Amino acid sequence: MDIRTRRTLSLTITLFAVGLAALGVQWTRDRLGDASTLTGWTLLVSTAGLFLLSARKSSVNSDWGRVSAWLQVHTYMGTFASLVFLMHIGWPVRGLFELCLASCFATVALSGIALSIMNRRTPLKLAAVGVDRSVEQIPAFRAAVARDAHALALQSAEFGEGATLAEHYQQRLLPFFQSQRSWLYRLIPNGIQRRRLLRELNDLERYLADQGNASRVALASMVVTKDDLDYQYALQTRLRTLYALHAALTWSLALMIGVHVVLVYRFQGALQ
C-alpha cells in the first residue's frame, strides 16, 4: 500500500468516525440524552490512544510496528479527537479550570497539526539546501565558518585594497558570523539578511583589485554557508521546540483530564 492510498484510507476512516460520533451526538440530543457524556468518553478513549505513540517510541520492540505507522495513526486519531473535542465543549467555554483544560487541549491539538504539516514540509526545505546536517552538528560548523571568515578577513587586510574589505567585514560581516540569528528568524527563517549582505559585498567589487575580489567572493561564499547553516538550524529547532511543547503539554493535559473526569462524576446530575 503506497503512501497516497494509505493516506486516503486513513482520512476516510477518520471522517467516517467523526460522522459516526456526530450522528451519535445528534441521536442522543434528540432523545434528551446527555451528549456530553458520549463525547466525553469518546474523547477520553481517543486521547488515551494518542499516548500509544509515546509508548511505541519508548520501546525498541520492532514487533509493534513501525514508528512511522504509529505516527500516522496518531495523526488521524488526533484529528478525530480534535473534532470530537469541538462537539464536547460548549461555546463559549466557561470556568477557569475548564478554560485552562480547553486551552491546553487546543494548544496540543494545534501544535500537533502544525507538527504534522512541518514534518512534511521541513525535509523538503532542508533537502533544498543541499547539505544535510543534524542540528547537533550545526554549531560546530557555524563556529568553523566564523573562524574561516575571520581568518580570511585578517588575511585580506594585508593587501593594499584589503582595508576596504576588512573594514566592511568588521562592520557588517563580523556580527553576522559571530552571533546567532534573532528569534524572529528562528520562527520564520528567511533570506533577507543573506541577500542584503551579498548585495553589499557585490557593491565592493569596484573598490577591490583581483586579490581583494577573490577574498570578497570567498567571504560571500561563507555568508551563504553560514546562512544555510542558520536556516537549517532554525528549521530543525523550530520543529524540535514545537514537538517539545506538544509532548510537554500532553502530560499536563492528561492530568487535567483526570481531574475533569473526577469532577464530572462527583458533580454529575444528568445521569443520575
Next chain:
Amino acid sequence: MSNPRQPKDVTAPRPNAQTKWVCGYAKLGLACAEGPDEKGNCCQLRKDRSRPANNAVCHQECSCKDSCELAKLRYQPMLPSHTELGPCVPQRASWFSRQMLTLNFGILTAGILLLSMSLPQHEVIFVPGGLTKDHAQILSNHLVADRCSLCHPNSHSNQVSSGIQDDLCIACHQRHLPDASLRSPHDIPHEQLVKLTAKANPFAMLNGKQTLSQTSCAMCHIEHRGASFDLKAVSNTSCQACHQRRFESLAEGHPAFEGYPYRTQRRIAFDHAAHEQKHFGTKNETFECGRCHVEGTGLQKRGSIIRTVNFEQACSSCHEQAIDAATINGWAVLQLPSIEAADSQNSQLGLTHWPTSAQFGYDGQIDVPLRLLLAADPEMREVLAQLPHNGQLQQITADADRRGLVARGLARGMRKLIHEFAVDGQAAWQRRLISTASQRFGRELTTSELKLVDAMVQGVPPDLFRQMEASWFGSAPTSVTQQANPLGTQASPLLMVSQSNNDEALLSDSSDDSLLTDDSLLTDDSLLTDDSLLKNDALSSDAGNDSLLGGSANARGSIESPLTPLRGSQHVAAGGWYLDNELLALRYKPRGHADPTLAAWAEFIALLDATTTARSVTSTEPIEPTESAEAAEAIESADGEQSPLVTSVELTRLTHGDAIPGSCTQCHLLATGNSPLESTLDSSSHWTSLTRASNIRPFTKFDHTPHLTLPALSDCRYCHQFNDQQSTSLQAVLAANKDNTLAGSASQQWTEAACQFLGNEFIDMRVEQCSACHQAGGASEGCTACHNYHVGASGMNWSK
C-alpha cells in the same frame, strides 16, 4: 538471515538514548571524546581523568575516518586552547531536555491543581461557568453545604449519597411546581399521560417506553452558562424529542387550534352578542370589551386580562333592580298545602289542627326546598313520587282520590316536619338535608358539603319554627308525640322541656299525668304560685295572641295584635327569615345580589341535580323527563337498589322553572364538567368568573399586554370574532332548558346547554392569525413562546 532482535526501524529518533548530557564545547565543534558523566559533570573535573580533553578524536564509528568533515574541523591548526574558550559547561542532550521539560510541565500542572484545590474559594476555579442570576447567590453562601452541595448531592461528601440531583432541585421548586416530583413528562401523572398520548394521536410519544420514562431537570435546564443565560429557554428540538409529529414552524405544520381559546368553561352565562345588539343597542351605549375585561392587577398582573369584573362594576346598573324585584316577596321555602275541611275533622288522619285558612280543597305547590326536606322521611317516598312535574297539587286531575291521597300524605309529612323543626330547630333542618343528600350520594357528606348545609340553615331563628307550629297548628300532632323521632334522632332534654311548654295539646292531654299532678315542685312552688310577675304579666295573659309563645285557638291563620301587623317581607325588609301567616309559608327574603343563604341553597340543589344527571348517564335506560314515576322506576331498576330519594326528588322531572328565586343560576353556571361533585364543591369561587389560580400553569399561555400594543390587535375582534352561524341566543337556550328539570336553571342540563352555547359563541382562533406575526424573522415562533412545559395535572385539566 537477519537477526530478529536487530532493530529494523532506522528512523528511531534516539540512536544514543543513554546520553543525557553533551560536552559544553560541542557547539564549537570541540567536544571532548569522554564527555560529561550521567550527572552532567564535566570530564575535566573528574579525579580519575588521565588525558587532556584537547586530544579529542573522532569516536564515531563511521567509515570516513580522517576524511570526515567534522574530524577535519576538530584538527584544524587554529583550534583555540581551553584557556581561551573558558570552562566547559555540559549541556543537556535534546531528548533529555525535552523529557525534563515534560516532567516540569507535569509537576507544575499538578502543583497548580493541588494549590487550587486547597484554596478556600476553590469553587471559583473549578466551577464550570457562572450560575444564572436566579441561582447566583448560592455560591456566595459561607457554608460548603450551602454552596455546591445545595445542588450536587455528592460534591463534598465522601460517601455517595442515595439522593439524586433532581430531588434537590424539586426541594426548592416544589412550591410553584408541585407536580414536578413526579418527574414525568409535563409533570402529568402516568395514568393521565397514557390517556393523553393515546388520545392525541398527532402528539403520540415515540414509543411506550419513552412515555413511561422519567424526565430529569438537567435534560432541559443546563446550569453554569453564565448569569445572563435563560435557564428556562427550551429549544424546539427538545420538545420534538418526544412529540412525534414534527413541523418546521408555526405557519407550516402546526396542528390547528381546536377550540382555542374558548376551551375553558365559563361560569358566567353572558351572551356577548345579545348584550351588544339588544341591551347596549337599545340604550345607545357602546359595547366596549375593555369595560369588563380589564388588565389584571395585583396577583393577576401577569399580562393577563381579567375575565370579568365584579357584579357592581359590570352588571348592577341593569340587573340589580330586576334581582330585587324578583325577591321582594321572599322565597317560600316551606308552604302548607290546602286540604279539604273534612280531612281536618277526620281524627283518623291526624290533621285535626290543620289551619282553617288551608282547608279550601286540595291545592298548593310543593317547591324544591320542601321536597328536599320531606325526602328525608321514608314515609314520604310514595307521596312525593305522585307529585306532578311542577309540584302543583291541583294538576293531579286524573284521579280525585289520588290527589286527596297525595295532599293528605303531604300534609301529614309537613305536620311532622314542622313539629320536628319546632323541637330541634336548625338541627332538625340540618339532619333532614344531610339525610337527603347522603341517601342520594350513597355516602357520608364531606366536610365541604356539611359546611354547605350549615350555610343553608344559617340564620334561621329556632323560635320561628315554634312560632310557626304554635300559630298554624296550635298543638303537636298526636301521631308525632306518640312515636319516636321518625329519623331516629333524640331531641335534647332542654328542647324537650321547651317542647312541653309550647305544646298546648301535650299540656291539655296530660291532666292525668301523675308526674304533673303529683309534682310537689309544681304545686307547692311558691315561686310559681305567688309570683306576681306571672299573675300580672301582660305577656302571659296575652299569650294566646303571642305568636312567639304560640298556640291559641284563634291563631290558626290570623294573628291579633294591638300593633299594626307587619305583613310579608315587611318583617325583614333588609333580608332574612320570616313567617307568612297569610299564606302559611316560611319565607326567606334574600339580601340582594350574592346572598349567601340563597347561594348555598342553589349549590345544594345543583349538587343533587348533578349527581342525578351523573347517575342517569350511567343508567342504560333512557329517562323521559316528563314521566316521573316511570323514570323513577327505570332508574331504580338500573341502579338495582331501592333509593327513596330516587323516587321522590331527583328523577322527578318537573316543569318548574328556577328552583330558587332571583335567577341566580341563569347567570352563574354551577354544576359544570364531567365530575359535578368536584366542580361544584372543590372550587370555592365558582360564583365568580373562572379565574386561573396563580399556581396553575396551563399548557398554552398567552400574554395580552404586548399584543394589545399593536394597532391592529387593539380591537379585540381581531381575534375574538362572534360566531355568526349561531342562530339562537342564550335566552332562548335558557327558556328551552330551565323548565325541564326540577332544579331549573341550577340544573346540570341548563349548565351543559349554556356551556355548549358559550363554547360556540366565538369563532375558534386560527393558526394563521398567530403566524401572521409569529414567523421566521418576526415574532418568536418557538414552542415555549406559547406553551408551558411544567403543566401538571391541574394545568392540563385547565387547558382542556
